[in-house]
Amino acid sequence: MSDVTKSQGEDEVITLAVAAGVSERRQARKESWRQIRRRPSFIIGVVIVTIWVLCALFPDAIAPFDPLNYRAELNQPPSGDHFFGTDKGGRDVFSRVIAGARDVLKIAPLAALLGVFGGVILGMLMGYLRGRFDTIASRIVEAFISLPVVLLGLLAITTLGNSNWVVIGVVATLFTPIVARTVRSAVLAERDLDYVTSARLRGESGAFIMFREILPNVMGPIIVELTIRVGYAVFTVATLSFLGAGPPPPSPDWGAQVSDNYNSIVAGFWWSTFFPAAAIASLVVAVNLIADAVQSVLGDS
Amino acid sequence: MTADQTRTGAALEVEDLKVVYTVRGIDREVLRGVSFSVAPGEAYGLVGESGCGKSTCAFAAVRYLPRNGRIVGGHVRVGGRDVTSMSQKDLQDFRAREASMVYQDPAQALNPTLRIGAQVTESFLLLGQKKAQARASALEALRKVRIADPERVMDRYPFQLSGGMQQRVVIAMALACNPKLLVLDEPTTGLDATVEAEVLDLVRVLRQESDAAVVMIAHNLGIIRSLCDRVGVMYAGRIVEEGPSGEVFDSPRHPYTVGLLRSLPRHGAHKTESALATIPGILPQIGTPLPTCVYVDRCPLADDVCQTQVPPKVPIADRGGFALCHHSDRIPEVEAQLDAVQISVLSPSDDSPDVLELSAVSKTFHQRGHDIPALVGVDLTLAAGDTLGIVGESGSGKSTLAKTILGIEAVDDGGVVALDGSELAPATNDRSADSKRAMQMVFQNPDSALNRSWSVRRILVRSMQKLTGIGGEEANTKVEALAAHLRLTPRHLDLKPRQLSGGLKQRVAIARAFAGDPRIVVCDEPTSALDVSVQAAILNLLASLQSENKTSYVFITHDMGVVRYLADRIAVMYLGRIMEIGSTDQIFDDGPNHPYTEALLSAVPSVDGEVRTRIPLAGEVPSPANPPAGCVFHTRCHRLVAGLCDVTEPEPIELAPGHLSRCHLDAATLAQPVKPPASVSG
Numbered sequence: 001m002s003d004v005t006k007s008q009g010e011d012e013v014i015t016l017a018v019a020a021g022v023s024e025r026r027q028a029r030k031e032s033w034r035q036i037r038r039r040p041s042f043i044i045g046v047v048i049v050t051i052w053v054l055c056a057l058f059p060d061a062i063a064p065f066d067p068l069n070y071r072a073e074l075n076q077p078p079s080g081d082h083f084f085g086t087d088k089g090g091r092d093v094f095s096r097v098i099a100g101a102r103d104v105l106k107i108a109p110l111a112a113l114l115g116v117f118g119g120v121i122l123g124m125l126m127g128y129l130r131g132r133f134d135t136i137a138s139r140i141v142e143a144f145i146s147l148p149v150v151l152l153g154l155l156a157i158t159t160l161g162n163s164n165w166v167v168i169g170v171v172a173t174l175f176t177p178i179v180a181r182t183v184r185s186a187v188l189a190e191r192d193l194d195y196v197t198s199a200r201l202r203g204e205s206g207a208f209i210m211f212r213e214i215l216p217n218v219m220g221p222i223i224v225e226l227t228i229r230v231g232y233a234v235f236t237v238a239t240l241s242f243l244g245a246g247p248p249p250p251s252p253d254w255g256a257q258v259s260d261n262y263n264s265i266v267a268g269f270w271w272s273t274f275f276p277a278a279a280i281a282s283l284v285v286a287v288n289l290i291a292d293a294v295q296s297v298l299g300d301s
Numbered sequence: 302m303t304a305d306q307t308r309t310g311a312a313l314e315v316e317d318l319k320v321v322y323t324v325r326g327i328d329r330e331v332l333r334g335v336s337f338s339v340a341p342g343e344a345y346g347l348v349g350e351s352g353c354g355k356s357t358c359a360f361a362a363v364r365y366l367p368r369n370g371r372i373v374g375g376h377v378r379v380g381g382r383d384v385t386s387m388s389q390k391d392l393q394d395f396r397a398r399e400a401s402m403v404y405q406d407p408a409q410a411l412n413p414t415l416r417i418g419a420q421v422t423e424s425f426l427l428l429g430q431k432k433a434q435a436r437a438s439a440l441e442a443l444r445k446v447r448i449a450d451p452e453r454v455m456d457r458y459p460f461q462l463s464g465g466m467q468q469r470v471v472i473a474m475a476l477a478c479n480p481k482l483l484v485l486d487e488p489t490t491g492l493d494a495t496v497e498a499e500v501l502d503l504v505r506v507l508r509q510e511s512d513a514a515v516v517m518i519a520h521n522l523g524i525i526r527s528l529c530d531r532v533g534v535m536y537a538g539r540i541v542e543e544g545p546s547g548e549v550f551d552s553p554r555h556p557y558t559v560g561l562l563r564s565l566p567r568h569g570a571h572k573t574e575s576a577l578a579t580i581p582g583i584l585p586q587i588g589t590p591l592p593t594c595v596y597v598d599r600c601p602l603a604d605d606v607c608q609t610q611v612p613p614k615v616p617i618a619d620r621g622g623f624a625l626c627h628h629s630d631r632i633p634e635v636e637a638q639l640d641a642v643q644i645s646v647l648s649p650s651d652d653s654p655d656v657l658e659l660s661a662v663s664k665t666f667h668q669r670g671h672d673i674p675a676l677v678g679v680d681l682t683l684a685a686g687d688t689l690g691i692v693g694e695s696g697s698g699k700s701t702l703a704k705t706i707l708g709i710e711a712v713d714d715g716g717v718v719a720l721d722g723s724e725l726a727p728a729t730n731d732r733s734a735d736s737k738r739a740m741q742m743v744f745q746n747p748d749s750a751l752n753r754s755w756s757v758r759r760i761l762v763r764s765m766q767k768l769t770g771i772g773g774e775e776a777n778t779k780v781e782a783l784a785a786h787l788r789l790t791p792r793h794l795d796l797k798p799r800q801l802s803g804g805l806k807q808r809v810a811i812a813r814a815f816a817g818d819p820r821i822v823v824c825d826e827p828t829s830a831l832d833v834s835v836q837a838a839i840l841n842l843l844a845s846l847q848s849e850n851k852t853s854y855v856f857i858t859h860d861m862g863v864v865r866y867l868a869d870r871i872a873v874m875y876l877g878r879i880m881e882i883g884s885t886d887q888i889f890d891d892g893p894n895h896p897y898t899e900a901l902l903s904a905v906p907s908v909d910g911e912v913r914t915r916i917p918l919a920g921e922v923p924s925p926a927n928p929p930a931g932c933v934f935h936t937r938c939h940r941l942v943a944g945l946c947d948v949t950e951p952e953p954i955e956l957a958p959g960h961l962s963r964c965h966l967d968a969a970t971l972a973q974p975v976k977p978p979a980s981v982s983g
Contacts, residue, residue, distance in 0.1 A: 194750035197709055198813065200729055202767045203737050216754035 036297050045289030048282055055101040063095035067252045070095070075269045087257070087272035088264050096252040097279050103246075103253045104283065107168055108233035114172035115233070116226045119179020124210045126180060127187025134184075141177040149174050150239050157245040167246065171236050175229050182225050186218040220298040227291035231284050238280045254280050311338040312380060312481050312514030313345075313362060319374035320354075320361050322587070329588025331357045333538040333595065334375065339514040339531075341481070346517045346529035346546060350561070350832040352584050353535040355518045359484045362516060363400045364392055380481045397427055401475035405487040407467035411459040417443075417470055418455030424477035442473040445510075447503055463921050465496035469503065476507065483513045489524065493694035494859060495918045498904035501528060502915065520833070522565065523906035526550050531622070534558045537585050537595035544622025547910050554617050554624040556600045559635045564837035566866035567909055569889065572844040577837035577866070578639040583802060584832075594627070601638050602628045655722075656820050656853050657683040657706070662716035664698075664705050664877075673926045675701040676877045679716075683821065686847065688854040690868030690885070692861065692901070696922055698877035699857045703823045706855065707740055708732055720820070738768045741814040745826040747806035751798040757784075757809050758794035761816055768817025780816070787812045787842065804835035808842070815846060823855045828863060840867060861905045865889050870959075873898045876925055876933045879953075883960035893971035895962040896940045916975065932965070939975050940966060 036042055055062055065072075071090040078085045084093035122141075126134045156170045190196070191214065199209050240246055241255030257276035265273050320332040331354050339345040347355040360366050362377055364384050377384040379399055387395060404410055412420060421442060425435035443451035446469040459467055468488060475483060485504070489497035505528060508515060519525050525532050525546055532546040534555065542555035553559045563578035570577070582599035585591060594600070597607045606627050614623040664676040676698045683689050691699045704710040705718065708729035712718055718725045720739055726732045744750035751760060761780040766772055771779060784794055787808050798806050807827060814822050824843070828836040844867060847854060858864050864871060865885060872882040873895065881888065881895035888898065900916040907913070918937045923929050929936045935946040945965055953961040956968040964971070 194744040194746065195752040198742065198744070198750060200709065201707060201737065201740075201742055202764055202817075203729070203734065204767065213752055213755075217752070219754075 033297075036293050039293055041289040042293035045286040045293070048286035049290065052101045052105060052279075052283055052286075055098045056105040059095075059099045059102060063092075063098040065092040065095040067091065067096040067099035068250055075264065075267075075272070077269075078271055084275040085269075085271035087261050088269070093257075093272050093275050096257060097254070097275050099252040100254045100257060100276060100279065101283075103164075103251070104234055104237055104255075104280075107164055107171075107237050109230050111168045111171035111237065112175065112226060112229035112233040114168060115175025116179050116222065116229055118172060118176035119225070120183050120215075120222060122176060123180035123183025124187055124215070127184040128191055128206065128210050128214065130188075130191075137180075138184075141180055144177040145181070149236060150243065153236065153240050154243055154245055157240065162245060167237060167240060171233055171240075174236070175233070179222075179225050179229065182221055183218060186221045187214055190214050190217055224291065224295045224298055227287065227294050231287035231291060234280065234284050234287060310340065311378075312341040312343075313339040313516065314378040315358070315362065315375070316378070317375040318358070318361060318372065318377060320357055320366065321371055321373050322367070323369045323371065324588070327588070328371075328373075330590075331370070331538050331587055332361065333591070335535075335538070335540055336375075337533050337540060337543065339482075339516060341514055342508070342512040343531070344508060344515040344517055344529040346519065346525035346532040347535055347540075348519065348522055348525050348532060348561075349535035350520070350584060350834065352587055354538040355535050356486055358535070359402070359486050359516055359518050362482065362484060363396055363402060365396070365402070398478050399480055400482040400484070401478065401480040402484045402486065403468070403471050403475050403488045405490050407464060407471045407491075408459060410471045411467060413459050415458075416455065417457050417459065417462070421455070421470065421474055421477070424474045428478055438477070439473075442477055443470070445476070446470070446473045446507070448473075463496070464492050465499055465921075468492065468500050472500075472503065472507070476511065476513075479511065480513050483511075483515045485515065485517045487519055488517075490519070490521075494861075494901060494904040495694060497524075498906070498915060499917060501906065502917070504528060521906065522550060522562070522908040526908055526910055527906040534561070537591060539595050539625060541596060541625045542622070543624075544617060544620055548620040549622065550908055550910065552620070554615075554629045554632055555596075555626050556602055556628075556632070556635045557596050558624075559632060559639070560599075561833060562908070563636075563639050564834045565908060566837075566840070566862040570866055571885065572840075572867055576841050576844070579838045579841065580834040594625070596626075601635050602626075602631055604628075653684040653686055655682045656685050656720065657855075658717075658719040658722070659706070660717045660719075662702075662705060662718060663713040664701050664710055664716075665713055668926075671926050674877055674928070675925060676705060679877075679879055681872060681879065681882065683853050683855065685820070685853055686851040687870065688847065688856050688868045690864035690871040691855065691857045691874060692859065692864055692871060693874035694859070694901075694922065696876075696925065697874040698925075699874050700825060701877070702874070703742070703825055703855060703857055706821075707742055707823060734768075734770075738817040739820040741768075741817065741819040741822050743807075743811055743814050743822060743824045743827045746830050747798070747803065747810045750810050751806060751813075753798050756795055756797055757789070757801075760798075760809065761794070761812055764813045764816040783812055783816060787815075802835075803831050804838060807831060807835075807839055811839070811842065811846070815850070815852075818850065819852060821853045821855065823857070825857045826859070827856075829858070829860065836863070843867065861902065873901065876923065876928055878933060878963060879961075880934065880964070881960075881962045883957070887957060887960040891957065891960075893956060893968055895964050896938050896966075896971070897934050899971075899975075900937075900939065914974075932963075940971070942966070 070092055072082065072086050072092065074086060074088055074090045076082055076086040082092050082094060084097060087093055122137065126137050153170050153174060157166055160166045196209060196213060199213050204213070237246070238255035241253050242259040244259065246253050246256050254276040258273055261272040315338065316336050318332050318335045319330070321328040321330050335358055337345065347358060349355050357366070357370070361372060362384070364372070364377070364387070366372070372385055375385070379395070382395070384392070384395065418439060421439040422435045425438040426432070430438060439455065440451045443454060448454050448466065448469055454462070454466070462470070489500050492500060501524060517525065517529055529546045531544065532549050533540040534542040534549065534557065536557050542549060542553065542558045549558065550562060553562055560578060560580040564580060566577060580599055585595070585598070593610055594607045594612045597603045600607065610627070612625050612627045614625055615629045616623050617629070659679055659681050662676060662679040663674065666673045666675055679702060681689065691702060693699050701710060705712050708725065708727060711727035720736050725736055729737065758780065761784065762776050765776045765780050781791060781794065789805065789808055789812065793801065793805065798809065801809065828839050831839060840863065843854070846852060856864065856867055868885050870882065870884050871888045872879045874880065875897050881898045888894065894902065900918050903913050903916045916939055920937050923933070923936055929947070931947040931949055932938070932951050935941055938946065942965060951963050951965045953963045954967065956962050
């Protein structure tokens with residue numbers, strides 16, 4: 001060690017800086033979590049989602065009747081026996097709404113996850129490579145986004161056949177360009193930072209720079225996007241099955257229930273449509289409440 | 302109270318001002334009882350490192366604190382009226398008529414969607430003038446800030462003006478109400494040296510024309526010295542020393558002022574002569590309780606008295622002002638201690654082989670069908686263990702030169718970048734592992750240069766592995782040794798960059814550049830984001846690493862003091878060309894200089910109070926897309942030879958051995974002093 005750098009007391013500099021830095025950061029993180037947990041919207045969102053997850057996991061323990069095979073009198077209004085009434089086939093609406101949680105909670109998060117996965121890869125490539133690839137991909141993405149999602153989904157499902165996997169694939173594909181656009185703009189801001197230049201100077205590959213250097217720094221917007229997409233996925237999946245692209249009629253799927261029963265609203269039997277619709281709405285709203293809270297926290301950093 | 306506070310007729314009186322910022326529910330003390338006063342027509346400078354409270358002080362003077370800021374004690378009086386207790390309406394009126402502020406970034410102070418005319422006129426409409434009258438006043442105001450063609454400027458949008466012009470407009474608006482108090486908060490920080498000098502000249506002239514009290518905040522002590530009558534040195538929310546600015550800088554009486562001044566490269570200091578002094582410890586965190594002397598933890602004179610008693614304001618009889626210190630009579634001890642820090646940097650021997658050679662290096666960017674030459678025919682060599690300083694204003698191509706050397710930008714066809722005599726591929730990707738390893742870079746901003754989601758250890762180990770091919774445990778061991786060498790402890794290695802202070806971050810960035818034992822390190826303004834005391838430590842570190850490893854530096858900077866301290870040779874760039882290149886002595890001491898260098902050097906305000914003849918540069922930097930015919934500098938040159946310079950582009954001529962100047966004039970002609978134009982000396 002040469003004596004030049006032996007400036008007195010610099011060790012104290014270091015110790016102080018470190019101590020201050022660590023405690024400050026930890027305190028900040030704790031504080032923001034405390035704030036988010038105190039938000040009523042976050043709590044409500046988590047409670048509703050938890051209820052639906054429990055329904056999806058243990059439908060038999062919660063539902064009083066068999067959602068498919070139990071038959072009572074047709075079109076009974078809500079009562080002590082049938083909390084949500086019965087539908088036009090005499091099935092218990094309450095039990096069916098509970099059983100219906102499983103399908104949507106299986107399909108929607110998976111579809112959102114896949115869509116975000118695809119969007120991250122596409123957006124990363126667009127943002128990092130820029131140039132001609134980005135120009136062409138951006139035009140395609142814009143064209144894709146301008147098409148009505150539901151119409152496109154319906155078209156794909158009627159062509160490819162109707163199964164959970166097709167629905168997941170279709171919704172994921174529809175989400176990919178939307179997510180890609182968000183990721184691209186986050187990557188664009190990141191790739192001009194000097195740590196990327198530094199990585200290039202030591203000869204890192206493009207893939208390494210994209211997925212090991214840049215990706216961790218754009219996780220914030222990606223997680224926000226994921227929570228938002230789960231909400232949209234619930235909505236899209238329900239819409240598709242309402243339009244007949246979901247599981248066939250006896251299934252307790254919420255969208256299918258709505259589509260199966262909405263004709264009887266005119267006859268005054270509102271409950272067989274209202275409750276599955278309200279279930280969809282509650283789940284979408286709950287997920288969005290969580291997304292909102294997550295965004296407010298991760299948006300800061 | 303000292304005589305200052307009781308002096309009658311002070312335009313601004315700040316009395317025991319205490320301000321807190323509420324951060325996450327906790328009140329943090331930023332100003333811990335600040336008192337000063339400024340007479341009409343007087344300029345008062347506030348200096349100090351970041352976080353010392355100087356800006357807060359200025360904002361509090363017009364009661365314009367951020368939402369979480371609160372005045373919890375003391376008074377601010379402007380022209381006898383207490384600003385701290387004004388009603389909201391009075392306050393608005395006060396800000397409109399009696400106080401004005403000029404901030405750092407003029408682009409943010411102007412509305413980008415409105416023409417200059419509308420914005421300047423508005424300041425007069427606010428004062429109740431009629432429309433036509435306000436417009437006339439606006440024209441007059443622009444003329445007053447020496448804008449030559451105010452009618453045309455009124456029709457322009459802010460983005461059509463240069464930074465210097467924008468700041469002039471902002472100053473014109475600030476002076477509209479003929480304020481009693483003018484606060485200038487780092488008004489020239491974002492501007493180039495020559496533009497900065499022009500703005501400062503203007504402020505100097507305007508001061509004589511108005512009797513406003515001026516409060517000037519700057520981290521550049523030279524600016525304060527050249528512009529302010531008195532100065533207050535702030536530290537951790539207190540003014541620790543006050544006095545006439547020249548005297549404070551020449552014979553400081555507070556240990557902090559001594560340390561601050563000594564950490565600047567001054568008096569032509571060079572790395573081979575002495576190390577820069579550093580102040581031990583770090584600035585206390587904002588809001589830390591500091592019951593007695595705020596500087597006690599870092600002070601070499603601190604003893605029991607300092608730990609237990611608040612230091613008194615000790616008046617300094619022979620020069621006026623005060624020092625907030627128990628031991629202001631023991632300052633020579635601090636000086637002696639700082640002198641004891643010696644250095645062992647060797648000057649590179651003259652016969653060192655060249656490691657880097659650039660010949661006919663050009664770089665042309667293509668933008669919307671236009672060719673923009675950013676570098677034109679650059680030739681230079683760099684010897685082993687040497688530092689080549691590159692100076693020039695923004696747009697001169699110095700960063701492009703760095704990027705082209707490193708292959709981040711590919712050199713144009715015909716240009717050669719050679720390492721140890723063998724030509725390198727234009728792009729980094731096509732270069733061999735060895736040549737990548739040989740050249741690394743230290744960036745300006747460590748926040749951007751370090752991946753914020755990686756730990757320090759990962760950053761360093763990855764570089765070590767990638768550059769040297771050493772893997773696993775061995776790489777880790779070597780990184781720990783490297784880190785220790787740069788005075789980073791093993792504990793730092795497991796932290797993320799954001800948990801480190803600015804100086805430590807830059808240390809990590811330097812460690813990364815040195816991970817593969819580079820032959821050449823390109824440093825792009827590595828200390829411009831740091832406070833002076835931290836800058837000193839980093840410059841010392843760079844100097845010692847260089848002398849141990851025989852590393853060559855390409856050192857880009859706009860700070861003449863820094864480049865003079867660290868560089869062995871200096872290249873001065875203008876519009877992508879090297880206008881002058883020579884040894885540090887040739888550029889700074891021996892002369893003569895290229896006219897551009899001459900102007901550039903004359904623009905630097907000196908903290909030592911040397912009087913130089915300012916050579917103002919006419920006009921603005923021409924667009925590189927459309928460079929002037931002949932010599933590119935002829936449009937602004939004060940030694941212009943009509944009929945020659947505007948026609949023929951000069952070839953570099955040798956003024957002295959190794960001292961080249963791209964100018965038609967020979968050494969004898971350049972050595973003759975120019976007639977000083979009707980301007981102020983700095």
